[in-house]
Each structure stands twice: as structure tokens, then as C-alpha cells.
Amino acid sequence: MSITLKDVEHVANLARLELSDAEKSQFTDQLNAILKYAEKLNELNTDDVEPTSHVFELVNVMREDVQKESLPIEQVLLNAPDEEDDQIKVPAVIE
Amino acid sequence: MSPFELSLQEVGAKLRSKELSVTELVDASYKRIAQTDDTIKAFITLNEQEARKQAGELDQKLASSEAQGALFGLPAGIKDNIVTEGLLTTCASQFLNNYNPIYDATVTRKLRDAGTVTIGKLNMDEFAMGGSNENSSFYATRNPWNSEYVPGGSSGGSAAAVAAGQVYFSLGSDTGGSIRQPAAYCGIVGLKPTYGLVSRFGLVAFASSLDQIGPLTKNVEDAAHVLQAIAGYDASDTTSANVAIPNYSEALTGDVKGLRIAVPKEYLGEGIDPRVKEAVMNALKTYESLGATWEEVSLPHTEYAIATYYLLASSEASSNLARFDGVRYGVRADNPENLIDLYRKSRSQGFGPEVKRRIMLGTYALSSGYYDAYYLKAQKVRTLIKQDFDQVFEKYDLVIGPTAPTTAFRIGEQVGDPLTMYLNDICTIPVSLAGIPAISIPCGQADGLPIGMQIIGKAFDESTVLRAAHAFEANTEFHKQRPTL
Numbered sequence: 001m002s003i004t005l006k007d008v009e010h011v012a013n014l015a016r017l018e019l020s021d022a023e024k025s026q027f028t029d030q031l032n033a034i035l036k037y038a039e040k041l042n043e044l045n046t047d048d049v050e051p052t053s054h055v056f057e058l059v060n061v062m063r064e065d066v067q068k069e070s071l072p073i074e075q076v077l078l079n080a081p082d083e084e085d086d087q088i089k090v091p092a093v094i095e
Numbered sequence: 096m097s098p099f100e101l102s103l104q105e106v107g108a109k110l111r112s113k114e115l116s117v118t119e120l121v122d123a124s125y126k127r128i129a130q131t132d133d134t135i136k137a138f139i140t141l142n143e144q145e146a147r148k149q150a151g152e153l154d155q156k157l158a159s160s161e162a163q164g165a166l167f168g169l170p171a172g173i174k175d176n177i178v179t180e181g182l183l184t185t186c187a188s189q190f191l192n193n194y195n196p197i198y199d200a201t202v203t204r205k206l207r208d209a210g211t212v213t214i215g216k217l218n219m220d221e222f223a224m225g226g227s228n229e230n231s232s233f234y235a236t237r238n239p240w241n242s243e244y245v246p247g248g249s250s251g252g253s254a255a256a257v258a259a260g261q262v263y264f265s266l267g268s269d270t271g272g273s274i275r276q277p278a279a280y281c282g283i284v285g286l287k288p289t290y291g292l293v294s295r296f297g298l299v300a301f302a303s304s305l306d307q308i309g310p311l312t313k314n315v316e317d318a319a320h321v322l323q324a325i326a327g328y329d330a331s332d333t334t335s336a337n338v339a340i341p342n343y344s345e346a347l348t349g350d351v352k353g354l355r356i357a358v359p360k361e362y363l364g365e366g367i368d369p370r371v372k373e374a375v376m377n378a379l380k381t382y383e384s385l386g387a388t389w390e391e392v393s394l395p396h397t398e399y400a401i402a403t404y405y406l407l408a409s410s411e412a413s414s415n416l417a418r419f420d421g422v423r424y425g426v427r428a429d430n431p432e433n434l435i436d437l438y439r440k441s442r443s444q445g446f447g448p449e450v451k452r453r454i455m456l457g458t459y460a461l462s463s464g465y466y467d468a469y470y471l472k473a474q475k476v477r478t479l480i481k482q483d484f485d486q487v488f489e490k491y492d493l494v495i496g497p498t499a500p501t502t503a504f505r506i507g508e509q510v511g512d513p514l515t516m517y518l519n520d521i522c523t524i525p526v527s528l529a530g531i532p533a534i535s536i537p538c539g540q541a542d543g544l545p546i547g548m549q550i551i552g553k554a555f556d557e558s559t560v561l562r563a564a565h566a567f568e569a570n571t572e573f574h575k576q577r578p579t580l
Contacts, residue, residue, distance in 0.1 A: 054334070
């Protein structure tokens with residue numbers, strides 16, 4: 001499989017990245033090289049192999065449904081780029 | 096002589112007898128940094144005011160003559176992807192160049208409870224993506240052995256600061272080799288624990304199934320004590336292992352008689368610098384003279400590890416870095432047209448090229464139509480790589496090989512070709528994929544640059560890894576070598 005410029009634009013959009021023309025071209029080449037290298041994995045027959053998402057057995061870790069204190073609002077807003085009335089402010093979401 | 100050359104016991108004794116104070120230790124740290132960091136550039140942020148205040152408080156505690164732990168009073172550096180409340184934490188990214196954490200990572204809290212002093216935050220490859228520290232968006236850290244060479248990465252600052260004698264020890268993080276490889280390039284000790292042994296709460300996530308925090312130190316004994324302080328179950332990290340933590344210092348017996356070592360032929364073949372190979376072979380002779388035995392084995396899926404790793408790590412990273420959207424923290428772009436434009440502009444302005452490259456790769460590998468071919472396939476190969484180790488560990492106690500195929504390379508030498516950079520991790524990546532522990536210790540030099548040997552153990556068997564590493568140190572002098580600065 002080979003990546004085209006169109007693929008790079010599609011992926012950049014999914015990843016919410018804005019790329020310059022130079023970056024798009026460079027990424028097309030670099031990603032192609034990396035993916036070509038990754039095709040090595042097709043040498044292996046993995047039909048009967050279970051995927052590993054975690055190296056050691058983990059089961060869902062739960063805690064008791066007990067109410068705890070929430071974050072103080074000053075801490076929530078400490079790093080917020082823009083705020084108003086104890087809320088983080090962003091550009092309009094709904095038209 | 097720098098007080099950081101004293102052993103832990105010596106420091107402890109001198110603090111108790113008032114021959115030394117914590118304030119003096121902290122002074123020594125900042126003095127050394129002032130002397131050397133214009134060249135080395137290990138630090139992003141210094142914590143001087145707060146550190147001196149803490150030192151004063153710790154000196155008061157000393158006066159009360161309660162018994163103190165092994166790490167009490169030691170100046171430590173923390174990699175800048177581990178959050179420290181109130182102290183700027185950037186992950187070496189422009190995206191977080193103003194981020195002031197509202198909480199401490201579990202390891203930060205544990206070190207503070209152990210009485211260490213945080214000297215500052217250490218430089219790294221941006222978001223831990225890199226193997227040379229050249230991907231820091233601030234500046235490249237230099238190898239203390241030769242300032243035209245890289246210290247390794249992504250914990251380059253953590254390794255350089257210890258090698259340069261700026262701190263007594265540091266914390267780094269390791270996803271595909273980011274503690275071990277810089278430790279090797281800088282001639283110090285670096286340990287990646289078993290996945291889950293050390294809490295990741297407060298470690299800015301790169302690849303959640305691979306990331307681990309670990310110590311970088313001047314010798315194995317120090318590493319054992321730091322590991323003791325930071326290991327252990329943490330309810331705040333749902334991937335934290337609920338296992339009993341042994342006393343790691345008790346493992347440092349010096350005895351390796353009967354230890355069965357496996358040496359994978361894939362780790363000493365083509366692509367490994369012959370001087371690195373020679374140093375490791377000499378180390379194996381040392382082990383034989385101490386009563387251990389070694390045999391060649393095969394880890395047949397080694398050649399697939401890099402491709403597997405880059406697909407999995409990048410995929411996980413693309414998901415983890417989605418949180419950097421400019422909304423709640425980090426640098427927000429000006430004048431966005433709408434919300435999506437806000438995300439796009441903030442991310443594009445904030446992230447460096449390697450970060451963007453890996454997000455792109457990961458997004459592609461996870462996207463509809465490609466998930467099975469790339470991500471799922473890589474997860475299956477991960478199983479095969481882990482099984483290779485499981486099989487070897489049925490008959491052997493440890494696996495030994497080089498930490499990296501070469502010594503450090505020149506700054507700028509590999510920047511043009513990401514794939515070449517990725518291939519530096521061939522020795523460390525399979526270990527990360529298997530989730531097992533490994534330490535890098537110095538075992539030689541070539542052209543004035545250190546060579547590291549990697550000792551790999553079974554899951555949760557850090558004790559055997561430390562025992563073997565310590566015995567080698569006790570019978571050689573490599574760990575005593577220091578760069579001239």
C-alpha cells in the first residue's frame with residue numbers, strides 16, 4: 001500500500017493537524033518509507049495468534065461508587081487560555 | 096571531590112554527623128549546573144528558590160535526629176514529562192511551554208516523601224518521541240563525554256545531568272529505550288522497570304501500553320534505592336501492578352554463581368559496531384569468571400520489533416496526544432475561525448515535526464480500512480515477540496546484549512532520516528514490547544564514548560537484574576569513569 005498526498009490530507013484532517021505544502025510532501029515520502037518498512041510484518045503468519053493489547057493480564061479496575069471532592073475551580077482554570085464566569089471559554093461550537 | 100561521588104551510606108553518615116548539610120548538597124548541584132549547563136543544556140527549568148527552601152526544611156528535620164531513609168537530602172532531576180505541582184512542566188514542547196501542573200505525579204510525591212530535593216526539570220525529546228534529545232523544541236542537550244555528540248534520548252537531559260555530576264540521580268521515562276539508550280551513551284546506569292511496577296500517574300502519556308518511569312544513576316546501588324522509593328501499586332494508575340515489592344538492596348549480594356545467561360544471536364549480529372560487540376563479549380567473560388554461565392540463544396522475531404513498535408507506539412500516541420487541543424491548557428492559537436480550526440492551529444503551532452509525524456503515522460494505522468493491516472497485525476506480532484522471551488526464560492535467568500548498536504552519534508548526523516534514527520532502538524524495543532525489566536550499565540568505551548550493556552530479566556524480577564548488574568560493577572571499573580568537563 002502506498003500513501004498519496006490525498007491520503008496525507010485525509011489523515012491530517014482526522015488528526016486535526018494543519019500542514020504546509022512542504023510538510024505534506026515530506027510526510028508523504030517519510031510515511032511511505034516507514035510503512036514500506038512495516039510491510040515486513042506480512043512475512044509472518046499470524047492467523048492463529050492472539051493480539052496483545054496489554055503485556056500482563058489486567059481486568060477492569062473499579063473503585064467504590066463513593067462521592068469524593070471535585071477539583072476546586074481555581075485549579076481547573078489555572079491553565080485555561082481563556083475563561084469567563086468560572087468557565088473555560090472557546091469559540092462558538094454551535095452556529 | 097563532588098559530594099555526589101560519595102555513596103549513599105557516606106552521604107547519610109555525613110548528614111547525620113553534620114559534616115554535610117542538605118543545603119550544601121543543593122548548593123553543590125546549582126554550582127555544578129552554573130559551571131556546566133551552558134554547554135550541556137540538560138535542564139529546561141530550575142527550581143532554585145523552592146529547592147533551597149526545601150533544603151532548609153530538610154536540614155531542620157535532620158536536627159531532630161529521627162532516622163532518615165537512604166535518599167534523604169539528595170538533589171534529583173526529573174524529566175520534564177513527569178508533572179511537578181507548581182513547577183513548569185513542558186514535555187519539551189512549545190504546546191506546553193506555559194503549563195503549570197496542579198498536581199504531583201505519584202513518583203514526584205514519593206521522592207519528596209523520601210526526602211529528595213527537586214533541582215529542576217530535565218530536557219528531553221518532545222513528548223518523549225526521539226532517541227537523541229534533538230527533538231526538544233527548546234535546544235539539544237549535549238553528551239558530557241563529547242559536546243558534539245548526542246546524549247541519547249528521549250531522557251537525554253536525565254542522563255546528561257547525572258553523567259555531568261549536576262544531580263545525584265534523575266528520573267526518566269522509557270517507552271522504546273528512552274532510559275536505557277541515553278544511559279548507555281552517557282556511561283551511567285539506567286533502569287526500565289517491569290511494565291506496571293512504577294505508577295504512570297502524572298507521566299504525560301506517550302504510549303500507554305509501553306511507558307514506564309525509572310531511575311538514572313551513577314551506579315547500581317543507587318538505582319536499587321531509587322527504584323525502591325518509586326515502585327509500588329497505585330490506585331490512581333489502573334495499569335499499576337498489585338505485586339509485593341521486594342527489598343531490592345538485599346539483592347546486591349555480589350554472588351552470581353550458577354546464574355544462567357542467554358545471549359541472543361540477533362543482538363550481536365549485523366549492524367552492531369564491532370567495538371560494542373567486543374565490550375559485551377568481554378563482559379560475558381567477566382561473568383564466567385564469577386561463576387555464571389552463558390549460551391547463545393535465538394529470539395527469532397527480533398527483526399520485526401521495530402516495525403511493530405512504531406506502529407503500536409505511534410497509534411497509542413495519536414490517541415494520547417488528542418488531548419492537546421488548546422481548550423483547557425497549553426498554548427492556544429489566536430484568531431481561530433471556529434472550534435475545529437482552534438484545534439488545528441493550536442496543535443500545528445505547538446507540535447514539532449517528529450510529534451506530527453508520529454501522530455500522522457498512528458492516525459493512519461488506526462484509520463478505517465487500515466486498522467487490521469497495521470495496528471492489529473502489530474499487536475499479534477507483539478505476542479510473538481513476547482513469547483520469544485517467555486521461551487528463553489524457561490531455561491535462563493537473564494538475557495544479555497548491547498544496549499545500543501553503536502556509541503553516541505554526532506548532533507545533526509541522523510536528523511534527516513527518521514528511519515535510521517528508529518533503528519538505533521533495535522536492542523531496547525523488543526524488551527519494551529514484552530514489558531519486562533532491563534538495566535543498562537557501562538561496560539566499555541570506544542573513542543572516548545561509553546558503551547552500555549543491557550541486562551534483561553523476567554517480569555517483576557528486578558532483583559536478579561540488579562544482582563547481576565551490581566556483581567559486574569563490583570568486579571570492574573567502568574562505572575567509575577567520569578567525563579572531563
